[in-house]
Amino acid sequence: EVQLVESGGGLVQPGGSLRLSCVASGFTFDNFAMTWVRQAAGTGLEWIAALSASDDVPYYADSVKGRFTISRDDSLNTVYLQMSSLRVEDTALYYCARGLTIDAWGQGILVTVSS
Amino acid sequence: AIQMTQSPSSLSASVGDRVTITCRASQDIRDDFGWYQQRPGKTPKLLIFAASKLERGVPSRFSGSVSGTVFTLTINSLQPEDFASYYCLQYFKYPYTFGRGTRLEIK
Numbered sequence: 001e002v003q004l005v006e007s008g009g010g011l012v013q014p015g016g017s018l019r020l021s022c023v024a025s026g027f028t029f030d031n032f033a034m035t036w037v038r039q040a041a042g043t044g045l046e047w048i049a050a051l052s053a054s055d056d057v058p059y060y061a062d063s064v065k066g067r068f069t070i071s072r073d074d075s076l077n078t079v080y081l082q083m084s085s086l087r088v089e090d091t092a093l094y095y096c097a098r099g100l101t102i103d104a105w106g107q108g109i110l111v112t113v114s115s
Numbered sequence: 116a117i118q119m120t121q122s123p124s125s126l127s128a129s130v131g132d133r134v135t136i137t138c139r140a141s142q143d144i145r146d147d148f149g150w151y152q153q154r155p156g157k158t159p160k161l162l163i164f165a166a167s168k169l170e171r172g173v174p175s176r177f178s179g180s181v182s183g184t185v186f187t188l189t190i191n192s193l194q195p196e197d198f199a200s201y202y203c204l205q206y207f208k209y210p211y212t213f214g215r216g217t218r219l220e221i222k
Contacts (some may be wrong), residue, residue, distance in 0.1 A: 059209040
């Protein structure tokens, strides 16, 4: 069974940093691109970052480019999202997801940016 | 970035009805496109990939089609568990983009 488990969320002040982790199991991790998607309360899904399996090239939404960094450690079956210069509008539930077609999702981890 | 214009934003229907939801891409995205269902308080779930291919385990009352840059999700014979929000996603070109969603409510 494919499982994706996020951790590292919480409350942070504007301008602060946070690192999310997502541990994967149930599939061959290094064969898949990994993606982060977020959803602010009561709103839709926003694709924010992805990292390919083959060449480790990261891709970002304009809303997070230059502030967020996606990375992975295939030896730990883990993908990370380093978030810096956080803004109130980054408050959301952050999902880790598998692949380019996003065929599996974690349960999500809440990030709240507030003073 | 490629824009995905999804409509309608909300829709009321009854059990047993047939409904359609559309997404229009701002440019050609071939069939690099998917539909997702999100029930209230739950994680999104992939329904359709490659525009028209049914994800394993998804009931056959769900179907997807494409004509040019217009993608359609059809749900035949609505069931109570189908009342949810639906999102489209283009994965043709980075940054990938979701549609703004359609909330399907019980009439």
